[in-house]
Amino acid sequence: MTNADRADLRASADSVLARLVGDTTGTARLREDQWRAIEALVADKRRALVVQRTGWGKSAVYFVATSLLRQRGAGPTVIISPLLALMRNQVEAAARAGIRARTINSSNAEEWGTVQDEIAAGEVDVLLVSPERLNNPDFRDQVLPRLAAATGLLVVDEAHCISDWGHDFRPDYRRLRTMLAELPAGVPVLATTATANARVTADVAEQLGTGAGTDALVLRGPLDRESLSLHVLRLPDAAHRLAWLADHLRELPGSGIIYTLTVAAAEEVTAYLRQCGHTVAPYTGRTENADRQQAEDDLLANRVKALVATSALGMGFDKPDLGFVVHLGSPSSPIAYYQQVGRAGRGVEHAEVLLLPGTEDEAIWRYFASVAFPPEELVRRTLDVLGNSDRPLSLPALEPLVELRRTRLETMLKVLDVDGAVRRVKGGWTATGAPWVYDAERYAWVARQREAEQQSMRDYAGATGCRMEFLRRQLDDEEAAPCGRCDNCAGPRFETKVTGAALDAARGELGRPGVEVAPRTMWPTGLASVGVGLKGRIPEGERSFAGRALGRLSDIGWGNRLRPLLTERVPPVDAGPVPDDVADAVVRVLADWAKGPGGWASGAPDAPPRPAGVVTMASRGRPRLVASLGGRIAEVGRMPLLGTVTYAPGAEGTRPSRTNSAQRVRALHETLTVPAELADAVASAGGPVLLVDDLADSGWTLAVAARLLRRAGAQGVFPLVLAVQG
Known part of the structure; x- marks a missing residue:
């Protein structure tokens, strides 16, 4: 291609950019590295990796390149895109440039046939595909070969997911190596990410070269975000952090995102902030697709002050005027943290970024x-x-x-x-x-890198130097320099004081005991293959009622109190008798449960009978804790302590699988037993029993014990535990 041809191509590219960004003045111009990437893809048919900060305009590269390639008769662009939120944003952006985009993902299976017909008819310019589709047998064997043969440009968005050195590795992305190797000669490939250090960049670039015969062009820019002002606020406990949010949320500019580390924390924070009069919405892995889309739309339209989100709202959510990002708890990786805070300040001059680390953060890191x-x-x-x-x-x-x-x-x-x-x-x-x-x-090396990343987050929270420079150095940005904007460069912008009213309300919310424990209703599949003759639905007469727990281990209220009591240690160490504050809170849970909907003291016509006795679960690691809790419940409730569901002789030292439902049920089925004296006691009790344990993780211990007690003559089983996992 001559220099004149390249000049004409540049003019066409700027024209497409103007349509993409809605510029009617004709002044829109590509950044120099944007043009270099487009030139490599369109003119030279090369493979390129673009590592640029969030908001730099990576999507403009592939949309402009798509338009130019389609004008020259190339096939449709295939974009591998990891999240539904990202896909929705990209479809809307493509439409602005006159580019027809469709998606194939888990939420639109009913449209796949139509989309494939439209591709065959040449009516689709861009097809966005979730990485999970790459290993679906039908898609892999029937659709993917045709796409690979016909595509005009392959785009790998959020390409750090390819690398198992990356903070967000996804195995499905590794299948791209096969697709890259099978692409026809001359098909350009673009990979983009904002969060790759030098090691990840080299790994992704090496994989991009698969089957190409030449090295990939790597365009890596400085990662400063001039609009972001980074702060760390250290507050005494979870109640103070919630109270700070309640007091200061309205002061933060525009609308934004409050990130939490767990689903339970997101739900707690949402409930509390709504109680304080703030308009917020949850966004987690449990949120239904329709509710997620509504939450995204509400944030985009500024109908909510914030989404309270887990990492489910991570890559690709595009709101240029997002005014703030708050983290209630530290992510385990500074690279992941940089990526999430990059949601803010794309199209505004100033955005606030605040980290409120918590004492529970490291326990959550260990779990993941x-x-x-x-x-x-x-x-x-x-x-x-x-x-x-x-x-x-x-x-x-x-x-x-x-x-x-x-x-x-x-x-x-x-x-x-x-x-x-x-x-x-x-x-x-x-x-x-x-x-x-x-x-x-390799696996050990990756694990050590994870540990190093966790230490880096500790160092970030305690840093006395520039915070943006710290993050840029973690991403191996050679141009990292003090930003002049963060709390260490320019001084703190926020006080740590909270009002008494907000603190009292936060303590009340976090201190409110009680979480429902849903009963198991179906046996796990495949039990026959491990010698257990149970299958299908658990009969009504052999299952428990819904139970109660004091709290979740993953929440920021009672979870912080219960984790020291219940965290697994090897060898198990007995926590001793139940502490008075925990026992008193369990009693409150029991009282609220009895009087609440469906409770035995609710007065409802279909209310179950009042428990007639207390049964405890044998505990391998915390026998005094469980026994003392059962005794306190029996004493306060004026019920007899009927006995303990035990383990068969010789099985006391074995520990059933905690990773697999069928194996766990098999082990419990073989080892749990109701002693004869307990069977006689529950049969003659004349009512349901309270089944007391310390921790419900999978729920199978309670399910198997409830079945044994019901078969021994108990008229019902109410599980009552200190905590549920998750």
């Missing part, structure tokens, strides 16, 4: 770290089970045969699939028989 890649013996066990099967095994069929919970099992299988050891087919998973090596050194 515990679901890392499984140890080698579990991986080998899974490969052996698949290899010895004469048919594909679905996740429900495979789960009972290995010691892994379903979500962790699925993630592991996706990694093995990319490594060539297993393959997803119709009906489930099969082993390929290909040799596979457990890369223990």
Whole structure:
């Protein structure tokens, strides 16, 4: 292409940009690196990696390149995009530039056939595909080959997800290596991200070169965000942090996002802020798709002051005038933190970013770290089970045969699939028989990097130097320099004082005891394969009523009080008798439960009978805690303490799986027992019993114990525990 041709191409590119951003004056111009990327893709048919700060305009690169390539007769652009919120934003942005975009993802399965017909008819310029689709057997074997053959441009958005060195690694992204290798010669590829340090950048660039024969062009810019003012506020406890939000939320500019580390915390914070008169909405992994879209729309239209969100609202949400981001608790990675705060200040001169770290943060980090890649013996066990099967095994069929919970099992299988050891087919998973090596050194290195990232977040919170410079250095930004805007550069902009009224209200919200414990209603699938003759729905006469817990371990109220009592230690250490404040709170839970809807003291016509006695669960790690709690409940409620559901002789030292429902039920089915004296007591009690335990994680211990008690003659079982996991 001649220099004159390239000049004409640049003029066309600027014209497309003007349509994209709604510029009617004709003055819109691409940034120099935007043009370099577009030139590489359109003129030179190269592969490029663009690492630029959030809000820099990475999406403009692929939309402008798409328009130019389509004008030249190229096939549609395929964008691998990780989140529904990101897809919705991109479809709307494409329409502004006259680009017809469609999506294939989990929320629009009913449209897939129509979308594929439109692609075949040449009516689609951009197809956005979720990475999970890449390993769907039908899509992988039938749709993907046709797309790879016809695509004019492949875009990998949020490309740091490709790298298992990255903070947000997703195994489905690794399948892109296969797609890259199979692309026809001359098809350009663009990868974009705002959150890649030098190690991740090198890993992604190396994978981009797969099958291309040339190195990828890497365009990496400075990562300063001139509009952001970073602050850290250290407050004494969770109640003070909530009170600070209630007192100061209206002072923060515009509308924004309040990030929490867990779903439970998001729900607590939302309830409290609404109680204080603030217009906020939750946005978590539990939020239904329709409610998520409504929440996004409300924030975009400034109908809410803030979304209270987990990392489910992470990559790609685009609101240029977002005025603030507050983190109630520290993310475990400074790179993830940079990415999330980058939601703010894209189209305004000033935005506030505040971190309010909490004492519970590290316990939450440890929990998420515990679901890392499984140890080698579990991986080998899974490969052996698949290899010895004469048919594909679905996740429900495979789960009972290995010691892994379903979500962790699925993630592991996706990694093995990319490594060539297993393959997803119709009906489930099969082993390929290909040799596979457990890369223990790599997994250990990744784990050490995670630990280093956690230490970096501790260092960030305690830093006395420039906070933006700190984050930029974590991302290996060679141009990092003091920003002059953060609390350490320019001085604190916010006081830590809170009003007494807000603090009292926060303490009341966080101190309010009581969480419903939903009963298990279905036995896990596949129990027959491990020798247990239970399946389907648990009969009404063998299941418990809904129960109650004092709190969740993941919340920022009672969770902070209960974690020191209930956190697993090896070997288990008995916490001793139940503390008075905890016992008193459990009594309040019991009283509210009795009088509330469906309670035995509610006066409702269909109210169940009052409990006639207390039964405790045997505890391997905390026997005095559970026994003393049962005794206090019996004493206060003036009920007899009927006895304890125990473990069979010889089983006291064994610990059932905590990662797999079928294996856990099998172990409990074989070891839990109702002693004869307890069976006689519950049969003659003349009413339901309260079943007291310390922690409900999976709910299967309560379900199996309730079945045994009902079969022994109990007229009902009300579970009452100190805490639920999650």
